[in-house]
Structures are given as structure tokens and as C-alpha cells.
Amino acid sequence: MSFIIRKEVLMDVVVKRIESCFSCPLGPTRINPVPGEGSLDSPVMFVGEGPGEEEDKTGRPFVGKAGRLLTQMMEEVGLSREKVYITNVVKCRPPNNRVPTNQEMLTCSHHLLAQIQIINPKVIVPLGATALNFFLEKKVSITKMRGKEIEWIGGIILFPTFHPSYLLRNRATGPGSPYDLAMQDMKRIKEYYDKYRKI
Numbered sequence: 243m244s245f246i247i248r249k250e251v252l253m254d255v256v257v258k259r260i261e262s263c264f265s266c267p268l269g270p271t272r273i274n275p276v277p278g279e280g281s282l283d284s285p286v287m288f289v290g291e292g293p294g295e296e297e298d299k300t301g302r303p304f305v306g307k308a309g310r311l312l313t314q315m316m317e318e319v320g321l322s323r324e325k326v327y328i329t330n331v332v333k334c335r336p337p338n339n340r341v342p343t344n345q346e347m348l349t350c351s352h353h354l355l356a357q358i359q360i361i362n363p364k365v366i367v368p369l370g371a372t373a374l375n376f377f378l379e380k381k382v383s384i385t386k387m388r389g390k391e392i393e394w395i396g397g398i399i400l401f402p403t404f405h406p407s408y409l410l411r412n413r414a415t416g417p418g419s420p421y422d423l424a425m426q427d428m429k430r431i432k433e434y435y436d437k438y439r440k441i
């Protein structure tokens with residue numbers, strides 16, 4: 243006899259582990275952990291840096307100012323939050339929105355790696371340099387690497403783009419601006435989604 247464990251059941255286990263996790267200094271200072279949300283069948287996963295204030299309050303990823311911009315950019319190309327999976331490298335808010343330390347990212351990484359195993363995406367979109375550096379295990383320039391396909395473990399494509407917070411700090415929208423480049427990336431991400439989605 244064989245048993246197939248549904249993805250939802252496996253993800254519930256990961257969420258419970260995140261909820262009871264105090265393995266790094268971010269655990270005790272959080273209001274809520276932010277595991278992630280979206281479709282477990284999506285070929286595309288967005289991975290940010292770590293929860294901010296709104297995310298900490300609500301337990302949901304990318305729901306603050308940067309999240310609203312990300313959602314709007316997705317909708318502009320015909321993607322929706324429900325169609326993809328959205329999460330972060332670290333699942334608890336770093337105090338004052340500081341960048342998570344390498345040790346915090348490493349300690350938290352088994353949660354993200356478990357989520358990747360369950361979802362088994364074709365494309366991971368690291369949002370910003372911190373997430374990209376986590377996946378590549380070295381410091382690289384997001385400006386140089388965004389919009390490029392990078393082959394990662396298991397044939398997964400990394401397709402980095404700018405973090406929406408960066409776009410909020412750089413408000414130009416003309417040709418060649420960070421926003422313009424990020425929208426070009428978003429169009430490519432939608433193409434990946436259409437190419438790899440399970441009907």
C-alpha cells in the first residue's frame with residue numbers, strides 16, 4: 243500500500259515548526275512569525291528578506307507598503323498573489339527592519355528549504371540582494387544580476403529582481419529606471435509562470 247501525503251499537510255508541519263521556533267534571536271522579539279502564503283502548486287516562488295512591521299503584526303508576507311507595490315506590479319502583468327507562493331528568507335521580523343545576520347539566515351534556512359522541497363518550484367525569484375546572496379552563498383550585486391537566469395540546485399532557475407522597498411526609495415519610472423527594469427522582470431516572471439504552470 244502506498245500513501246501520498248498532501249502538500250498542505252506537509253506545509254502545515256513546516257508552519258507549526260516555524261510557529262514554535264525560537265532558534266535565533268529574532269524569535270523572542272517577534273509578534274507573529276510570517277511563514278509565507280500562496281499556492282503550493284505554483285511554479286514560481288517569491289522570496290524576500292524578512293518580515294517588516296505590518297507583516298509582524300499580521301503574520302502575512304509582503305502586506306506593508308513594499309508588499310502593496312509588489313502586489314500591484316504582479317497584477318499589472320496578470321499575476322496574482324494567490325497564484326504564486328510568497329515568503330522570506332527569515333520568518334521573524336528583525337528589530338527595526340535591520341538586515342538579518344548571516345547566522346540568523348543560516349539558522350532559519352531549514353524552514354525555507356523545506357518549503358522549497360514541498361512546493362518544488364521551477365523558478366525562485368529572490369527579491370533584493372539579501373535574498374539573492376542567501377541563495378548564492380556569496381555577495382553579488384543585485385543591479386548586475388537582476389533579470390538573469392541563474393541555475394540553482396536541482397535545476398531550479400533563480401531569477402532575481404529588485405526588492406520593492408528599493409523601488410519605493412527610487413521613485414523614477416522612466417525607461418531604464420529601477421521600476422522599469424523590475425517591470426520587465428515581472429513580465430518575464432509571468433512568462434515563466436505561464437510556461438511551467440500545471441494546467
Ligand code: URA
Pocket residue numbers: 290291292293294297302303304305306308309330
Ligand atoms: N520586506 C520583505 O523582505 N519581506 C516582507 O514580507 C515585507 C517586506
